[in-house]
Amino acid sequence: MVDGFRPADLQEALEFRARHPSIPIAGGTDLMVQKARGFGLKPDFNKPLLFIGHLRKLRQISVRDGNIHIGAGVLLSELIINDKISEALKMAVRQMASPPSRNLATIGGNICNASPAGDTLPYLYAVDAKLILKSVSSERIIHIGKFITDPKQNTLEHDELLTEIIIPNKIFNVSYYKKVGQRKGMSLTKASFQGLADIKNSNVLDIRIAFGSVAPIIVRSREIEASIIGKPVSEINAAVPEILKKYATLIRPIDDARSSAAYRKRVSLRLLEDFLSKLS
Amino acid sequence: MKIEFVLNDKKQVIQVDPASRLLDILRDDFELTSVKEGCGEGECGACVVLMDDKAVNSCLIPVGNIEGRHIVTMESFRKTERYKVIEESFLEAGSVQCGFCTPGIVMSTESLLRENPKPGDNEIRDALSGNLCRCTGYNMIIKGVKLAATRGKGLW
Ligand SMILES: Cc1cc2nc3c(=O)[nH]c(=O)nc-3n(C[C@H](O)[C@H](O)[C@H](O)COP(=O)(O)OP(=O)(O)OC[C@H]3O[C@@H](n4cnc5c(N)ncnc54)[C@H](O)[C@@H]3O)c2cc1C
Ligand code: FES
Numbered sequence: 001m002v003d004g005f006r007p008a009d010l011q012e013a014l015e016f017r018a019r020h021p022s023i024p025i026a027g028g029t030d031l032m033v034q035k036a037r038g039f040g041l042k043p044d045f046n047k048p049l050l051f052i053g054h055l056r057k058l059r060q061i062s063v064r065d066g067n068i069h070i071g072a073g074v075l076l077s078e079l080i081i082n083d084k085i086s087e088a089l090k091m092a093v094r095q096m097a098s099p100p101s102r103n104l105a106t107i108g109g110n111i112c113n114a115s116p117a118g119d120t121l122p123y124l125y126a127v128d129a130k131l132i133l134k135s136v137s138s139e140r141i142i143h144i145g146k147f148i149t150d151p152k153q154n155t156l157e158h159d160e161l162l163t164e165i166i167i168p169n170k171i172f173n174v175s176y177y178k179k180v181g182q183r184k185g186m187s188l189t190k191a192s193f194q195g196l197a198d199i200k201n202s203n204v205l206d207i208r209i210a211f212g213s214v215a216p217i218i219v220r221s222r223e224i225e226a227s228i229i230g231k232p233v234s235e236i237n238a239a240v241p242e243i244l245k246k247y248a249t250l251i252r253p254i255d256d257a258r259s260s261a262a263y264r265k266r267v268s269l270r271l272l273e274d275f276l277s278k279l280s
Numbered sequence: 281m282k283i284e285f286v287l288n289d290k291k292q293v294i295q296v297d298p299a300s301r302l303l304d305i306l307r308d309d310f311e312l313t314s315v316k317e318g319c320g321e322g323e324c325g326a327c328v329v330l331m332d333d334k335a336v337n338s339c340l341i342p343v344g345n346i347e348g349r350h351i352v353t354m355e356s357f358r359k360t361e362r363y364k365v366i367e368e369s370f371l372e373a374g375s376v377q378c379g380f381c382t383p384g385i386v387m388s389t390e391s392l393l394r395e396n397p398k399p400g401d402n403e404i405r406d407a408l409s410g411n412l413c414r415c416t417g418y419n420m421i422i423k424g425v426k427l428a429a430t431r432g433k434g435l436w
């Protein structure tokens with residue numbers, strides 16, 4: 001069995017993907033820990049590794065038809081310094097891991113890892129990001145919500161790679177991201193919250209609300225958002241308790257090593273309340 | 281897999297399983313023992329080295345990813361002028377006690393000062409947020425980094 005392959009370009013990577021069962025590896029910051037076997041030992045993989053972190057095609061950030069296209073292999077540290085990336089996404093990325101791991105970790109890895117605690121996910125759900133999944137013979141574009149199906153589960157086919165993330169061209173003049181974790185800048189999140197809004201003349205033209213870590217997948221409700229859109233901010237401020245109540249039924253956190261369910265729920269709703277109170 | 285890379289300014293060609301951790305290759309095959317294993321999970325920063333001048337956790341890197349890259353450890357960084365300034369400043373500020381975390385912290389400091397030669401307190405704290413130290417309580421390390429930035433003006 002081959003132990004790994006370093007393709008020269010994306011085409012070669014996809015050809016390898018089509019011919020061999022393989023595990024794509026970008027930065028390796030998730031995989032190397034998940035497959036670790038302890039001190040001084042090399043991680044154990046059951047399939048050959050396909051190295052994709054170096055592929056040029058996956059490392060570009062460009063604007064096409066007004067939408068931002070982010071290559072799956074773009075590093076978290078590159079997102080933070082790129083002027084095409086919105087302040088809202090930067091805010092979330094700055095709170096991820098630590099500088100030395102942000103110099104390794106990729107946005108594509110964060111998405112494909114499909115953890116309900118993935119810090120780029122609430123933003124990507126909130127802006128309706130789309131993903132380009134490529135194989136040698138096909139290309140499909142799907143909404144991120146259709147890609148991640150369960151914790152740690154995505155709909156990537158065995159011959160596909162995630163190549164690009166498309167962020168629709170849309171301005172939000174209020175953005176808010178907070179995560180609650182054990183230690184600043186490290187350990188995975190206990191609860192996270194992304195709020196985005198477009199407010200004009202004290203009216204809510206658009207609002208997006210997404211919660212991480214509080215359910216098997218990211219929580220977002222278009223229905224509740226629609227009930228807020230188009231209303232004056234004063235009306236929304238008065239309706240905060242009612243809005244919190246609606247979201248409370250959707251937030252179903254679990255107890256785990258990181259936190260208790262009750263704490264997660266309380267904190268998440270408080271973050272939402274804080275965001276709504278900042279609209280003006 | 282055959283991997284070609286530059287290690288401490290010297291070209292190396294190795295035949296390895298690409299899933300091996302860079303940390304183990306550096307420690308076991310090249311005997312570069314300044315690189316420490318604290319947690320093996322990216323949380324402590326004891327294994328931090330420079331890859332193309334940027335701080336990275338060597339415990340998280342599969343060697344398949346280092347093809348064509350330049351890896352620098354303390355063993356060669358200590359010969360530079362910049363290291364001497366960091367060393368002096370750390371000693372003066374009391375930034376080093378047991379020393380286990382120090383190589384990783386020096387690497388993160390070098391990476392920070394290359395990007396930002398005049399960092400403020402918060403920027404230093406952020407840059408070192410991936411390096412744990414059980415001894416100093418961090419304030420002395422922050423002080424050491426600041427001192428190095430001032431003393432080493434023009435070096436970064
Ligand atoms: C110490 C530490 C702290 C962390 N802190 C955070 C944090 O605060 N927030 C957070 O969200 N995450 C955190 N993480 C998790 C991790 O760093 C991120 O999820 C990171 O973005 C993963 O990217 P990667 O390139 O390293 O992924 P990899 O480990 O290379 O890959 C992850 C998964 O995605 C697949 N994959 C990668 N790229 C592609 C592609 N292009 N196409 C198809 N499949 C692909 C891989 O097969 C694998 O299943 C942390 C990890 C560590 C070790
Ligand atoms: S050993 Fe690599 S970060 Fe702890």
Ligand code: FES
Pocket residue numbers: 375376377378379380381382412413414415416
């Ligand atoms: S000096 Fe002992 S761990 Fe930092």
